[in-house]
Amino acid sequence: MxxxxxxxxxxxxxxxxxxxxxxxxxxxxxxxxxxxxxxxxxxxxxxxxxSPRVSRNPFFQSWYFLKEVVLLLPHLPAVIRYIKLERKEGTGVLQLFKKTYLNAHLLKxxxxxxxxxxxxxxxxxxxxxxxxxxxxxxxxxxxxxxxxxxxxxxxxxxxxxxxxxxxxxxxxxxxxxxxxxxxxxxxxxxxxxxIDVNLFKSDSQIVNAKELVFMTTGRLHWKKGFVQTVEALAILKAQGLKFTYKIIGEGPEYERIAFGAYQLGLKNEILFLGKLPHHQVKKELESASIYIQYSIQEGFCNAVLEAQAMGKLCIVSNAEGLSENVLHGKTGWVVPKYKPQLLAETINRVLGLNSEERKTITEYAQKRVKEEFNxxxxxxxxxxxxxxxxxx
Structure with missing residues (x-):
């Protein structure tokens, strides 16, 4: 096939x-x-x-176009079918030339x-x-x-x-x-x-509350909800909680997130670790107390699966697939989007769990990831x- x-x-x-x-x-x-x-x-x-090359230079573009025309000749039946289908859909002549060129690699x-x-x-x-x-x-x-x-x-x-x-x-x-x-x-x-369940596995226990480490892995983009996460952590700091928040990833929103952290007084609590290979992500996860993925939009999120496989307590938003990734109250916690105060309250509640309650959650999460997401x-x-x- x-x-x-x-x-x-x-x-x-x-x-x-x-x-x-x-x-x-x-x-x-x-x-x-x-x-x-x-x-x-x-x-x-x-x-x-x-795909066919595109150039702003008219001479080069004309040459690329003629080259594709020649290469498409052995595939003329497919090209003819394509033209008929596009004309049936109302595609104009000039647009048809453009689309045929851009799809030439597929038409062959x-x-x-x-x-x-x-x-x-x-x-x-x-x-x-x-x-x-x-x-x-x-x-x-x-x-x-x-x-x-x-x-x-x-x-x-x-x-x-x-x-x-x-x-x-x-x-x-x-x-x-x-x-x-x-x-x-x-x-x-x-x-x-x-995920590779053989790579992301750990027998390490949750670190002591005096060494709290929160962690998120993801592109620095508005849809990942970093600003709302930082707002929730600012609430916790105001309540006297001491912690470090590690962010793994890079992206266009770095300055916005960093400035937001500075304004909220979290400059010393937040570490931007940049993009890391999987073995280093695993190493950082080892030290995490709670993994947070408070996204505004999220298809599913492999990073959350990796954190669960590592035996980490996970708190996520209810963005799209996250509520299927994490089962609320069973393998982690799902918090409605855009509610930093509620996220802060959930973090406090999770920190207050006894060791047996934590073990029940993390072991079920690990078992589920190993069986269903390998x-x-x-x-x-x-x-x-x-x-x-x-x-x-």
Whole structure:
């Protein structure tokens, strides 16, 4: 079976779900190819086909265009089908030339499945799978369903028309997809993210309250809720609690978060550790008392799975998949978004648990992650995803 996975670029530092998926499919004899706009030098899991180059220089762009025209000649039947489908959808002549060029790398593909890693990646390429006589799949992962359609209403109208099968990482994201027009008759499978449970495991106990360490791993972005987390921690400091808050990750919101911490008097309590490899993330987790993921928007979050696997007490928001990731009162605690005061109260309550109560929570969380969110389970589910027949 030939699988084409479409991403903006080859999987990076935090996208372990794509890397494990590719490895699993290839280990089971499937031919996997990545179709991307850019490739990292260290990526070697499968062949990578780059999208046509785009240049502001008219001369170079004309040359690139003519080159793609020549390369598309052996694939003329697929190109003709694509043109007919696009004309049927009302695509104008100039726009058709542009779309044909931008999708040239896909129109040359011989695939059984063309799978867009995020719903937004399918925009502008909705008819390609049918043109190359492949099935089309799309994944709903978070921003693409929870945020983008709010800014661009009805953006997926054409996608729903040509989609053969969908993949969601949480039930809440599926609800949102249906809210944005996903038809009820399109088959959907939920396959959650997974982690290396053999790497993220620990027998260490929670550190003493006198050495409190809170921790969050994630890109420094507004949707991760760092500002609200810092506000909650400022409340705790005002109550006399002494702690250190470690943030692992980098991103565009560093200055905003750092300045917010400074204004709230937490300059000495917060440590920005930047981006770290997984073995160092694990090392930092060892010292954490409580893991906090108070996101505004979150598809699921591997970092929370890793923290639970390490036996850490986890407090998360109710953003999308987090309430499926952590079971409130059983494997951790779920706090409604935008309520720093409530988050502070929850942290205090968790700190007040006795050792037996902590042990009950962490052991159940570890058991659940090991059984339900391991890489082997995720890989077998993706194999079934492609092998299961879809309605004609």
């Amino acid at each position: 030939h699988i084409g996975l479409v991403l903006s670029q080859t999987p990076g530092y935090s996208e372990t779900f794509f890397n494990s998926k590719i490895k699993g499919l290839r280990e089971h004899g499937m031919d996997v190819r990545l179709y991307c706009q850019g490739k990292k030098d260290d990526f070697n899991l499968c062949p990578v086909i780059l 593909a011989k695939l059984d499945w063309l799978h867009f890693g995020f719903a937004t990646m399918a925009l502008g390429s909705e008819t390609v799978a049918k043109a190359i006589e492949a099935k089309m799949a799309v994944s709903f992962r978070g921003f693409d369903i929870a945020v983008y359609p709010v800014k661009q209403p009805d953006c997926y109208r054409m996608l729903w028309k040509y989609l053969d099968k969908g993949h969601t990482i949480s039930n809440d994201l599926l609800v949102l997809a249906k809210k944005h027009g996903l038809p009820e008759d399109i088959p959907i499978e939920k396959i959650t993210p997974a 890489i082997e389970k995720q890989q077998s589910e993706f194999i079934r995803f492609y092998k299961t027949k879809t309605p004609v």
